[in-house]
Amino acid sequence: MRVDALGNLVKFVLLPGQRHDLIGVPSLLDGVAFEALIAERAYDSNALRAELKERGAMAVIPPKSNRVDEIDYDVEMYKWRHLVENFFCDLKHFRRLAMRFEKTDVSYAAVIHTVSSRLALA
Numbered sequence: 001m002r003v004d005a006l007g008n009l010v011k012f013v014l015l016p017g018q019r020h021d022l023i024g025v026p027s028l029l030d031g032v033a034f035e036a037l038i039a040e041r042a043y044d045s046n047a048l049r050a051e052l053k054e055r056g057a058m059a060v061i062p063p064k065s066n067r068v069d070e071i072d073y074d075v076e077m078y079k080w081r082h083l084v085e086n087f088f089c090d091l092k093h094f095r096r097l098a099m100r101f102e103k104t105d106v107s108y109a110a111v112i113h114t115v116s117s118r119l120a121l122a
Contacts, residue, residue: 002028007083009116014105022048036060036074038081044071090119 001012013024022043029037029051036058044064049071052059060078063071092098094115102108 001084001087002032003084003087005083007087008120009087009112012109012112014109026051036077038078038084040081087116087119091115 002010004010011028013027015021015024020042022045025043025048034055034057037052038060041062041064044061044067049059049061058074060074060081062073062078091112094111096102097108097111097115100108102111
């Protein structure tokens with residue numbers, strides 16, 4: 001999911017459960033201008049960092065523990081990642097969404113849109 005600076009949903013991509021979330025990043029960033037990408041440690045990859053550098057954006061991603069070269073990141077800016085976590089916590093208050101009662105991806109996406117709209121209006 002991609003959220004704005006206020007923690008509101010901007011875009012999301014549904015992926016199969018067995019795929020890594022890093023697969024969905026290119027479609028989330030396509031056609032978007034930004035100065036920094038704040039992401040969790042799982043998104044630490046050389047390919048993503050190279051793409052961000054090519055775009056002129058700063059990668060605010062802590063390095064994985066198995067990375068040979070230590071990479072610096074803005075610790076203070078990384079604290080803003082809590083907005084994404086807060087959005088996920090708000091989504092989980094809706095049992096239908098948290099338990100994924102919907103049988104199709106289209107129905108599940110519709111529920112995500114509906115719930116995120118309700119959260120934005122609240």
